[in-house]
Amino acid sequence: MEKDVKIPRHIAIIMDGNGRWAAKHHVPRVSGHNAGMEAMKDIVRAASHMGVEYLTVYAFSTENWKRSKEEVSGIFKLLVKFVLRDLEELHQENVRVRVLGDYSVIPDSARKSMDETLKKTENNTGMQFNIALNYGSRAEILRAINRIVQLQREGVLPQEEITEELLSRYLYTGEENGNIPDPDLIIRTSGEERLSNFLLWQGAYSELSFTDSLWPDFTPKEFSSMVEEYGTRDRRYGGRQEKK
Ligand code: FPP
Numbered sequence: 001m002e003k004d005v006k007i008p009r010h011i012a013i014i015m016d017g018n019g020r021w022a023a024k025h026h027v028p029r030v031s032g033h034n035a036g037m038e039a040m041k042d043i044v045r046a047a048s049h050m051g052v053e054y055l056t057v058y059a060f061s062t063e064n065w066k067r068s069k070e071e072v073s074g075i076f077k078l079l080v081k082f083v084l085r086d087l088e089e090l091h092q093e094n095v096r097v098r099v100l101g102d103y104s105v106i107p108d109s110a111r112k113s114m115d116e117t118l119k120k121t122e123n124n125t126g127m128q129f130n131i132a133l134n135y136g137s138r139a140e141i142l143r144a145i146n147r148i149v150q151l152q153r154e155g156v157l158p159q160e161e162i163t164e165e166l167l168s169r170y171l172y173t174g175e176e177n178g179n180i181p182d183p184d185l186i187i188r189t190s191g192e193e194r195l196s197n198f199l200l201w202q203g204a205y206s207e208l209s210f211t212d213s214l215w216p217d218f219t220p221k222e223f224s225s226m227v228e229e230y231g232t233r234d235r236r237y238g239g240r241q242e243k244k
Contacts, residue, residue, distance in 0.1 A: 006231035008184035010054035011047060012199055012206070015040060017190025017214030024214070030074035035216035037078050041086055046220035048093050048127040050227065054180055055129050056100065058198050062136030076110040079133075083113040087120060094126030100172040101135030130180065135172070137200035144170035173202055182206065185230045187223075189215045205237050 015036055022032030040057060047055045060075060090097065097117045104111065114133070147170050151157040157166075173180040182202045186195070191212040195203065209226045211218070 005228050007051050008227065008230055009052070010056070010181050010183045010185075011052055011227070012056040012058075012183040012186045012203070013043070014058045014186070014188040014196065014198055015215040016188055016192055018216060020190060021214040021216045029071050030078075032216060033075050033078055037082055039216050039218050041082070042220050043218065043223055044090070044095065044129055045093065046223055048095055050224070052127055055127060056132060056180075056183065056199070057130070058132045058135065060101075060106075060133050060135070061197060062134055062139055063197070073107065076107045079110045080113045083117050087117055090129065091121055091124065094124045095121060096124040096126065096128045097121045098128060098130050098177045100130050100132040100177065101140075103133045105134060128178065128180065130177065132198070135198070137197045140172050141167070141201055144174070168201070171201060173199075185209060185227070187211070187226060189213050189218050205235070207233055207235065
C-alpha cells in the first residue's frame with residue numbers, strides 16, 4: 001500500500017459469494033463458507049495492520065435462517081471453529097470483538113463461543129471487529145424505537161421528540177457496543193450491488209465499493225486497493241466541502 005493513504009476509520013463488508021464459489025469448485029456450500037472464513041481471517045488481520053479502527057462483517061442475517069438446516073448449522077459450527085482456532089491470534093493482535101444483532105437465539109455452542117470471545121477481548125484496545133449475527137437493519141431500527149418508547153413510558157428518558165442522535169444511541173452500533181462511528185466504506189463482493197438490509201441507517205453517507213470477486217477469493221491485496229481507491233474519493237455529505 002502507498003504511504004499517506006487516507007485510511008477509513010470504519011469499514012463494513014458484505015461477504016457474498018461463498019455459495020457460488022462452492023458451486024464453481026464442485027464442493028458443498030458449507031465448504032464455501034469454510035473458505036469464506038479463511039478469507040475473513042486474512043482481511044481482519046490486514047485491516048488491523050492497516051490501522052482501521054472498526055471492521056464490521058455481515059456474517060449471518062435475519063433472513064439467512066431460511067436456508068437449509070445443514071447450511072445454517074454448518075455456518076454456526078464454523079463460527080465455533082473460528083473462535084477455537086483463531087481467538088488467541090485476535091487477542092494477541094489486541095482486537096476487540098463485538099456482536100451486532102440478537103445472538104441469544106443462535107445455537108448454544110456458538111452462543112457460548114461468542115460470549116467467551118467477547119469476554120476475553122473486552123479490554124483490548126486495538127481494532128474493534130464487529131460480527132453482525134442474526135442482524136437485520138430494519139429490525140434493528142424498530143428495536144431502537146421500541147426501546148426508546150418503552151424507556152420514555154417508564155420515565156427513564158424524557159418524553160421528547162426522538163432525534164437522530166437518540167435513535168443512533170439505541171441501535172446495535174450505539175451505546176451497547178461502544179458508539180461505533182458510521183461506516184466510511186461499505187464493500188460488497190461477488191458482483192451484487194445492493195445493501196440487503198445491512199447498516200441502512202448508519203450507511204446513509206458511506207462510500208460503496210463493489211467487486212466481482214467471490215468472497216473466498218477476496219484477498220488482502222484487493223482489499224488494500226479498494227481502500228486506496230476510497231482515499232481518492234471526495235466525500236461531500238450532501239454539502240460542497242469534505243466534512244472534517
Ligand atoms: C454469503 O455467501 C455468506 C454468508 C451468508 C455467510 C458468511 C459466513 C462466512 C464468511 C463464514 C463464517 C464466519 C462466521 C463468523 C460465521 P452466500 O452463501 O450468500 O453466497 P451465494 O450468494 O454465492 O450463494
